Amino acid sequence: MIRKAVKGTYLVQAHWYGSSSQDQLVPSNLHLAFYTHYGKQNGRQKVVTIRLDEVDARINVGSFEFR
Numbered sequence: 001m002i003r004k005a006v007k008g009t010y011l012v013q014a015h016w017y018g019s020s021s022q023d024q025l026v027p028s029n030l031h032l033a034f035y036t037h038y039g040k041q042n043g044r045q046k047v048v049t050i051r052l053d054e055v056d057a058r059i060n061v062g063s064f065e066f067r
Contacts, residue, residue: 005066012061016052028052032061 014030030050037043050061 007066009063009065011063013058014050014052014061015058016055030061034062034064 012032016028028051030052032048032050034046034048035043048061050059052059
């Protein structure tokens with residue numbers, strides 16, 4: 001949560017470092033919830049699910065602009 005964000009464009013990335021499980025190397029799912037105007041009547045929520053297939057991979061989840 002950013003209460004007093006600096007104006008600009010923000011990039012959201014995810015980096016999957018790996019799994020502690022030695023039995024299987026299965027993909028992990030990343031569940032993200034983005035909120036705008038949190039706690040206000042015009043508040044919105046966007047939920048995103050992304051599958052991380054590669055260990056040590058970094059992916060761009062999205063970006064947003066704060067004005």
